[in-house]
Amino acid sequence: MDLSGRVAIVTGAGRGLGRAYAEALAAAGASVVVNDADSGAAAEVAEKITAAGGMAVAQPGAVGPTEVADRLVERAVAEYGRLDVLVTNAGILRDRMLWNMSDEEFDDVLQVHLRGTFTCVRAAVRQMRAQGSGGRIIAVGSPAGQRGNVGQTNYSAAKAAVVGMVRTWSMECARAGITVNAVIPVAATAMTATIPAFAPYVSAWQADGTPLPGWLRAAEGFGVPEDAAGLVVFLASARSDHVTGQAIGIGGDKLSLWSHPQEIAAAYRAGGWSADEIAETWPALGRWNQPVGIPAPEVPHQ
Ligand SMILES: NC(=O)c1ccc[n+]([C@@H]2O[C@H](COP(=O)([O-])OP(=O)(O)OC[C@H]3O[C@@H](n4cnc5c(N)ncnc54)[C@H](O)[C@@H]3O)[C@@H](O)[C@H]2O)c1
Numbered sequence: 001m002d003l004s005g006r007v008a009i010v011t012g013a014g015r016g017l018g019r020a021y022a023e024a025l026a027a028a029g030a031s032v033v034v035n036d037a038d039s040g041a042a043a044e045v046a047e048k049i050t051a052a053g054g055m056a057v058a059q060p061g062a063v064g065p066t067e068v069a070d071r072l073v074e075r076a077v078a079e080y081g082r083l084d085v086l087v088t089n090a091g092i093l094r095d096r097m098l099w100n101m102s103d104e105e106f107d108d109v110l111q112v113h114l115r116g117t118f119t120c121v122r123a124a125v126r127q128m129r130a131q132g133s134g135g136r137i138i139a140v141g142s143p144a145g146q147r148g149n150v151g152q153t154n155y156s157a158a159k160a161a162v163v164g165m166v167r168t169w170s171m172e173c174a175r176a177g178i179t180v181n182a183v184i185p186v187a188a189t190a191m192t193a194t195i196p197a198f199a200p201y202v203s204a205w206q207a208d209g210t211p212l213p214g215w216l217r218a219a220e221g222f223g224v225p226e227d228a229a230g231l232v233v234f235l236a237s238a239r240s241d242h243v244t245g246q247a248i249g250i251g252g253d254k255l256s257l258w259s260h261p262q263e264i265a266a267a268y269r270a271g272g273w274s275a276d277e278i279a280e281t282w283p284a285l286g287r288w289n290q291p292v293g294i295p296a297p298e299v300p301h302q
Helices: 014-029 039-051 067-081 104-131 143-146 152-170 197-208 214-219 226-236 276-288
Strands: 009-010 030-032 055-058 083-086 133-139 176-183 245-253 255-259
Touching: 009 039, 009 067, 014 030, 014 039, 014 055, 014 083, 014 226, 030 039, 030 214, 039 055, 039 245, 055 133, 067 104, 083 226, 104 133, 104 152, 104 176, 133 152, 133 226, 143 152, 143 176, 152 176, 176 226, 197 255
Parallel strands: 009 030, 009 083, 030 055, 083 133, 133 176, 176 245
Antiparallel strands: 245 255
């Protein structure tokens, strides 16, 4: 897939999934602005891309504030003359049960994932609309945002909100030819290395490149960051012109499309519903109760 002439920004691209996205976009011919809160990591990725013959510059900064977002877009335009693709990948975790979570832990996670996505996409879409030739917004959700996850009040709120914004933006940006999608990735990174069921396999892969087992890649859709990069390149390319407003899962051997929430059962009563009438009718709707949480991994017997 040829992205020559396209200019991309990837936030949080100093390591993990963001790094894989930046490297894959550059390998496909895009010029990439590599952002990360860790300036050394951003510089290292940009250097590695240029050493391999690609085009990249580092633009460090912690996304969240408007000024950081605006500077990112300004750098893309100053360096490469335009902006075609934005991947809002930067992220942090501050996991804690609800009753132990501090205001600061809540705000920190929303600042990066939610405000960071909002400010960066707003700056990018302003530039893309001014250019008048369309564009690509690729935001990043999570299974935790799609289904909820114990210990992740802040993170599941932010990630669900990201997908909510994606649906809204896909409509608002359609006329300008800007597609807006969410990637829902699963991969072995610093963020997932401590999940107990995955930890031994992630450690072995990190230590000496031992491939993740087939059951993990297929049944759990859990692979390495590079496994998720093809989806980002596809969404950045002309081949995905018709794809917008979607939440697309990727990980290991699995590519998936997430459903959008919709009403799955309804009852009607002329004049409306009292509490007693709801209680009487509830069994008819309650049989459609929806499951919550990310299903636990099914580790095969060795
Ligand atoms: N790894 C997974 O399985 C998984 C699953 C679902 C969603 N995600 C999402 O994918 C994205 C990448 O996750 P990862 O697993 O590669 O994590 P990671 O921790 O390996 O990498 C995240 C990167 O973002 C950077 N970062 C943190 N805050 C930043 C900020 N304010 N501005 C700029 N950079 C910042 C970090 O320095 C780091 O380099 C995140 O949005 C994460 O929530 C990951």
